[in-house]
Amino acid sequence: MIKSIEMNRDKKLYKLEKVLWEVDYIVGDSARVNGPYCATEECKYELDLTHDENDNLLATCPECNKKIEFKCDLTTLKDYIGKRIMASMRSQHQVVSLDLPPTNVNVKEEDDNYWIRARIGQKNGKKFAIIYFGEQTKKQSPKDKVQFFIDLEDEELRHDSSNMPPGDIITGVKIKFKNSISERGYRTKS
């Protein structure tokens, strides 16, 4: 065994089909997996494997005697588990849409009292705009600004509730999308 492929072990156990699997190594976009291991808490033993007359896999834990039957052989199962693990790793990746132009508008305007900043680009493969604005303060914190997310593809408007409530600065907002209009009114602080 070549030493360097050990580096691909990600110290994770993947639970699927009631047993545990781990990545042995990754070549290209396919993961070779080790396992199955017992999924019983505190056990994690390597399961003993046999095939029945229909080539279905039977896994037995030599430590706690747990038995699990599979409706396929070990090669088919490991191939499937490897693909599911790669899909799980891929799901954490950021999506960059090549269908969209590589726009990244980022503008800021300010005077002594207020500032506004707008960005248009993409977020997770979708056309997106973000508008923030706030009052000029010595030290800016998230609570000092209002933040709107505008999903230009699904035509949705929402504000970030962990920031300043929009009503602290404005009484309303209206966005005209291609096919719809989003309008919000806010109760202002008196």
Ligand SMILES: [Zn+2]
């Ligand atoms: Zn066990």
